[in-house]
Amino acid sequence: MSKVTIFRTAESVSPKHPDKLCDQISDAILDAHLREDPYARVAVDVAGGHRTIFVTGEVSSSALSVDIPAIVKRLAGDVELVERISAQSPEIAQGVDTGGAGDQGIMVGYATNETPELLPLEYVLARKLNQYLYKKWSFDGKTQVTTVDGAISVVVASFQHAPHDELKQEIIDWVAQEPLAVATPDAITIHANPAGDWDIGGFDADAGLTGRKLAVDNYGPRVPLGGGAFSGKDASKVDRSGAYMARKIAVDYLKERGAKEVYVYLAYAIGYPEPVETTVIIDGVQERVVGYDLTPNGIINTLNLRQPNFEARAQYGHY
Numbered sequence: 001m002s003k004v005t006i007f008r009t010a011e012s013v014s015p016k017h018p019d020k021l022c023d024q025i026s027d028a029i030l031d032a033h034l035r036e037d038p039y040a041r042v043a044v045d046v047a048g049g050h051r052t053i054f055v056t057g058e059v060s061s062s063a064l065s066v067d068i069p070a071i072v073k074r075l076a077g078d079v080e081l082v083e084r085i086s087a088q089s090p091e092i093a094q095g096v097d098t099g100g101a102g103d104q105g106i107m108v109g110y111a112t113n114e115t116p117e118l119l120p121l122e123y124v125l126a127r128k129l130n131q132y133l134y135k136k137w138s139f140d141g142k143t144q145v146t147t148v149d150g151a152i153s154v155v156v157a158s159f160q161h162a163p164h165d166e167l168k169q170e171i172i173d174w175v176a177q178e179p180l181a182v183a184t185p186d187a188i189t190i191h192a193n194p195a196g197d198w199d200i201g202g203f204d205a206d207a208g209l210t211g212r213k214l215a216v217d218n219y220g221p222r223v224p225l226g227g228g229a230f231s232g233k234d235a236s237k238v239d240r241s242g243a244y245m246a247r248k249i250a251v252d253y254l255k256e257r258g259a260k261e262v263y264v265y266l267a268y269a270i271g272y273p274e275p276v277e278t279t280v281i282i283d284g285v286q287e288r289v290v291g292y293d294l295t296p297n298g299i300i301n302t303l304n305l306r307q308p309n310f311e312a313r314a315q316y317g318h319y
Helices: 018-036 068-076 090-096 121-136 164-177 238-257 296-303
Strands: 007-013 041-049 052-060 080-086 105-112 141-148 151-159 189-192 261-268 277-282 285-288
Touching: 007 121, 018 041, 018 052, 018 068, 052 068, 068 080, 105 238, 121 141, 121 151, 121 164, 151 164, 164 189, 238 261, 238 277, 238 296
Parallel strands: 052 080, 151 189
Antiparallel strands: 007 141, 041 052, 105 261, 141 151, 261 277, 277 285
8 A cells, every 4th residue: 555645834924914913902902901901701813904994893891091002002003093892792792791602613632742832833943933934024925835745845935024035035044043943954845935035024015804814823724623713702702612622632632541632522502601512532532522611701710811921822833
């Protein structure tokens, strides 16, 4: 039987990418409310582009000093701001007030032993390269890494204000010093600014939207996506808290069983505290998750999710 060649590809985007700027603004607004009111209900979305930022959503909070214009200016510069915020719908609130989930949804957790981060190799490589390049060019940018049987085969990187030759050399230097990079630089195809060098980026070049980089926020394209966006949502929204808990459970089972790969699936109904599905798949064998309080309040308490520390998570992925 012939050996099967396994290709894997994942991407990462810099903190100055338009979508990631929107994620950070959403989470900065959430953090500002949580600093004054740990029980604030927040669901804020941001759309931005061409010097205009639109902030909308629902907020029920006792916080009095949240300065949305200042947050937007800090992260996006001098732009026109359009703000449309209202209180949480009372019909949604009545289910959350009793400890129920803020929405229905399916959350997927994952862990693998192939990297120290317990994340997919191609995803970790793309993120590490992104972070490495961002230290030199702190602008809009993207990276993408393709592996073949665990060795880097192709690297794609596009960074604003990064001259092609310098960008390519930085990629070569990174491959040479990165412990997880199996292949040598001369065995890798490198596409540095493949559409040409560029200087117009961020909101000057393109539009952005909260939650549009879900694969980057999670585990890359290898792992299925279940719920919605994380950013801008307080932890009563199981899109966020349930996904974080599913990741914790996957890591716990991976370590306890000495497994290679673990998937976790949690599903909820709006207004109900207990999940309707709790599945863990350990190296292909399915079981039911046991031993955890999987109600929204239980997850919040377990993971201490009322603290205002979400903005930083919106930069490079949440795990």
